[in-house]
Amino acid sequence: MWLANHGPAPSSVDLVRIESGQTPVMPLGNTRVPEGSPPFIAGELEVLWFEEGDGAALYRNxxxxxxxxxxxxxxxxxxxxxxxxxxESPFAWPLADALEGLAPRIAKARSYWEWRHGDGAWPSFQQFVMSHLDAKAGPAGRYWDVGGDRLPTVGITERPQEGYTLLSTVGMSCQRMPTVEQYIDRPDTFARIELAVATRGEAAEAARLFLWLARYPWTSVTWLGHGHTARWYRESASFPLGPGYQGVLMLDTVPGLPDLSGFGFSGDEVRWLWLVPVTEPELRLIAEQGHEAVPLTGRLP
Incomplete structure (x- = not known):
């Protein structure tokens, strides 16, 4: 995207310059500074990311x-x-015309990152989620920190149930997912999620699903929601819930499993998405007919 000319504006678009792979120079009719501006100095610039990670604001001094x-x-x-x-041009649109809508988003982004980098932000949020799960799914068992030094920080909590183990992420909902507002009219009800899975097998093995998906929305600049699927990225023999499966179906409600709803953060509803294992033929069936075409009985691996 164009930011500024650093010399006098040409009368028209320099197509030769663009076709040679150089940065565009804004023509005279589309710049407020036809004489050009001095080159930017890196130390004068600041980038403010939107909470979702799919947009940014650039400041100079x-x-x-x-x-x-x-x-x-x-x-x-x-x-x-x-x-x-x-x-409006292919290189940039005027910022002043969009500030009414953008200014609140920018202010919210700055407020979010100031909070997120503040002392005690993550421990307090972590405790809120854990307390919610205590009430919904009973006392915690083991806890794995899989966050490292990347955001969002994510942990995995184990909740023993009668006959199976429930696992849930802790921390995904601390940061809104990207692109939701481009598909959903009410992003405040879909932008924050946690993932959950139920297993009769080894909990640590099932937890590998979260290592795969917990940061997927931000690394792939996308979102996860009810009815979405994800295909396992390796051969089916290595699938964490058993070699007969090739991916997961994500559902916000699964008959026979606890209702984990009722948690919110920053004015947004948090949805728990259950990871239901599906086979290769079922992935194709869901793509063709929707997730309702797949029966859920006997799905507790």
Whole structure:
């Protein structure tokens, strides 16, 4: 995305420059600073990421220069918003025209990261989730910290049940998933999730599902929701819930398993998605007919 010209603006788009792979120069009719601006200095710049991780705001010495929101898409002619842009062009749209909608999002992003990096933020959030699960699924067993130094921080809690073990992530819902608002009218009810699985097998083996999926929304810039599927990335023999399966179906309600709903964070509802193992033919059936086509009886591995 274009930010500024560093010399006089040309009268028209320099196609030769673009075709050679160089950064575009904004033509005269689409820049508020036709004479150009001095080159930016790295130490003067600050990037503020949106909570979802799919958009960012760029500041120079505290002044907002540009915003690339999650819905920016160069191929669709929506490159993002720049302070020095005038009128819509393939390189940038004017920031001033979008500030009414963007300003609250930017303020919320700054507030979120100030809280998230503050002392005690993660331990307090972790305790809120654990207390909720205490009430919904009984006392905790083992706990695994799988977060490392990357965000969102994620743990796995084990909750022994009668005849099986319930496992849940702890921490995914601390950060909104990317792109939800591009598909859902009410992102506040779908943007925060935790994952859960029930198993009669070895809990530590089943927990490998979370190592696979707990950060998937942010690393792949996507979201997970009710009715979604995920295909195991290796051969079926290595699938954590048994060699007969090739992936999972995600459901917010599974008959016979605890209702984990009722938790919220930052004004948003948190949904628990159960990971239900499915075979290769079932993955194809779901793709063709929807998740309702797959029976759920006998699905507790």
């Amino acid at each position: 505290g002044e907002l220069l540009a915003v690339i929101p999650g819905w920016a898409d160069l191929e669709r002619g929506m490159p993002g918003y720049a302070r020095d842009a005038a009128g």
